[in-house]
Amino acid sequence: DTAVSQTPKYLVTQMGNDKSIKCEQNLxxxxxxxxxQDSKKFLKIMFSYNNKELIINETVPNRFSPKSPDKxxxxxxxxxLELGDSAVYFxxxxxxxxxxxxxxxxxxxxxxxxxx
Amino acid sequence: RKEVEQDPGPFNVPEGATVAFNCTYSNSASQSxxxxxxxxxxEPKLLMSVYSSGNEDGRFTAQLNRASQYISLLIRDSKLxxxxxxxxxxxxxxxxxxxxxxxGKGTKLSVKP
Numbered sequence: 617d618t619a620v621s622q623t624p625k626y627l628v629t630q631m632g633n634d635k636s637i638k639c640e641q642n643l644x645x646x647x648x649x650x651x652x653q654d655s656k657k658f659l660k661i662m663f664s665y666n667n668k669e670l671i672i673n674e675t676v677p678n679r680f681s682p683k684s685p686d687k688x689x690x691x692x693x694x695x696x697l698e699l700g701d702s703a704v705y706f707x708x709x710x711x712x713x714x715x716x717x718x719x720x721x722x723x724x725x726x727x728x729x730x731x732x
Numbered sequence: 733r734k735e736v737e738q739d740p741g742p743f744n745v746p747e748g749a750t751v752a753f754n755c756t757y758s759n760s761a762s763q764s765x766x767x768x769x770x771x772x773x774x775e776p777k778l779l780m781s782v783y784s785s786g787n788e789d790g791r792f793t794a795q796l797n798r799a800s801q802y803i804s805l806l807i808r809d810s811k812l813x814x815x816x817x818x819x820x821x822x823x824x825x826x827x828x829x830x831x832x833x834x835x836g837k838g839t840k841l842s843v844k845p
Binding site for chain 2 (some may be wrong): 656657658659660661666672674700706712716717718721723724725726
């Protein structure tokens with residue numbers, strides 16, 4: 617019973633292509649996130665969604681577009697992929713918005729994207 | 733100054749050793765602090781939250797010094813299974829951007845038999 621799941625686990629594609637990564641959580645959480653972890657291992661927030669509403673967009677290029685069909689899903693669509701987009705993308709969810717010690721974020725297993 | 737700074741390590745220690753990790757953060761308005769653990773090629777998982785008075789969970793002790801903007805994690809009696817990267821995490825209260833966690837680069841720990 618995976619709490620936060622992502623597909624695909626690995627994605628290898630050519631520059632210029634458009635791709636999507638799917639995320640689903642079965643925890644009943646209200647808030648979901650997308651993070652990017654680059655080759656230097658920094659984990660940075662990209663987006664968060666609370667009850668299907670975009671809350672944060674941390675200066676991410678508009679080639680990246682999150683889409684949430686319902687509060688259990690937050691997909692990430694990427695247009696015109698670039699070499700610099702190669703990274704591991706993690707989806708996460710939490711009970712609510714906010715970073716209190718009682719609002720743990722649960723991460724999915726990650727999607728390793730390689731752009732050639 | 734980076735928002736969250738950690739010594740990247742690696743820390744190579746024998747089983748049973750005590751090891752301490754330090755972390756500094758730049759935003760004095762930060763209110764929530766955490767240590768996450770990330771195994772190689774896996775997702776980060778919450779190890780423990782860090783409370784103002786300091787807190788302990790088994791072999792792990794976390795301390796917070798708000799005046800110095802400094803967080804620490806102490807691991808006693810290290811086990812082989814403690815080998816991982818430990819991420820210092822603080823929240824970002826700039827402009828009311830709730831839910832925005834800032835992750836350090838992590839400190840790599842390798843426990844040897």
